[in-house]
Amino acid sequence: MGEFAPCPAEALRAAEAVCGRPVELTEITDRRGSAVWRATGAVATMAVKYGYGEGEGTTAREAAVLDQLSGYTVVAGRAAGGFWYVTPWLEGPSTWKVFAPVRDGRDTQDRRGDRAPVLAGAVELCRAVAGLHAAGWVHGDLQPSHGIHTGTGVGLIDFAWSWHEGTGTARWRAFYGGITHLVAPELAAWITDGPQPVVPSARSDVYALAGVLWTCATGRWPLDYTAAGIQPDVGPAERRAAIAVGNIPLDSATPWPEFQDVLRPVLLSGPDDRPTAVELGNALASLT
Ligand SMILES: Nc1ncnc2c1ncn2[C@@H]1O[C@H](COP(=O)(O)OP(=O)(O)O)[C@@H](O)[C@H]1O
Numbered sequence: 001m002g003e004f005a006p007c008p009a010e011a012l013r014a015a016e017a018v019c020g021r022p023v024e025l026t027e028i029t030d031r032r033g034s035a036v037w038r039a040t041g042a043v044a045t046m047a048v049k050y051g052y053g054e055g056e057g058t059t060a061r062e063a064a065v066l067d068q069l070s071g072y073t074v075v076a077g078r079a080a081g082g083f084w085y086v087t088p089w090l091e092g093p094s095t096w097k098v099f100a101p102v103r104d105g106r107d108t109q110d111r112r113g114d115r116a117p118v119l120a121g122a123v124e125l126c127r128a129v130a131g132l133h134a135a136g137w138v139h140g141d142l143q144p145s146h147g148i149h150t151g152t153g154v155g156l157i158d159f160a161w162s163w164h165e166g167t168g169t170a171r172w173r174a175f176y177g178g179i180t181h182l183v184a185p186e187l188a189a190w191i192t193d194g195p196q197p198v199v200p201s202a203r204s205d206v207y208a209l210a211g212v213l214w215t216c217a218t219g220r221w222p223l224d225y226t227a228a229g230i231q232p233d234v235g236p237a238e239r240r241a242a243i244a245v246g247n248i249p250l251d252s253a254t255p256w257p258e259f260q261d262v263l264r265p266v267l268l269s270g271p272d273d274r275p276t277a278v279e280l281g282n283a284l285a286s287l288t
């Protein structure tokens, strides 16, 4: 881990304009050429993201997406060596955090009581993805940390691999979004065999959505690689090639059987047989 990137002066000024001076910057993450701060002032709290080096292009693309989405305001610009944007800070836990009581087994005494808010969070995540899809967008990089559970529903973040239907496929030269473990088999096959540019779909989003929920509930990736004879330490390309072939069984841990029973067919079916995000949300909601 190197040092945290310095926040570009232009980005800080933009944050000050929205948040009020002085702004307190809190370092959140800095990895693969993408740094995020929480900027807090007297008036507002914003997220500042700075993409540099390999992260410059993806961050610029993400700012363009945020600019088109309703519910996100964005101020963006270039700085020496990179691209930054400022957007409202979404206050609340990530989906991963919302599921912590389930993973920790802290809810075994009174399962129904304690799992109800987690289930509600799962449904809200599905509804957020459904809302994005209904507006014609594909997220492309759903992860346990990319849903923020606010007091008014789930806000999605990290739109670097998002695209709007009907806008063509010339957004990126090569797709490398998504956590390999959560990439739908048909997308893994396309990434493996080409041709680029690979484009995620609403259906591959739903696979990732089910995979996110499975992972958050079990603390384990959905697929049992060992059972399929895949070594735990294979690189992403080899793992993706195996996912592309399919037939990898799901992990056998079932800490929340009825919840996982809803997710299982989503993770095992082909794209045409997957439910929509709306349908998945409704199926989960009916567990209450
Ligand atoms: N608008 C936001 N509101 C709240 N937290 C955010 C926001 N944007 C980013 N974050 C935080 O920063 C982290 C990294 O952001 P992300 O956009 O996923 O960047 P990366 O490109 O590093 O994956 C997130 O997991 C989240 O904790």
Ligand SMILES: [Mg+2]
Binding pocket: 146, 158
């Ligand atoms: Mg991210």
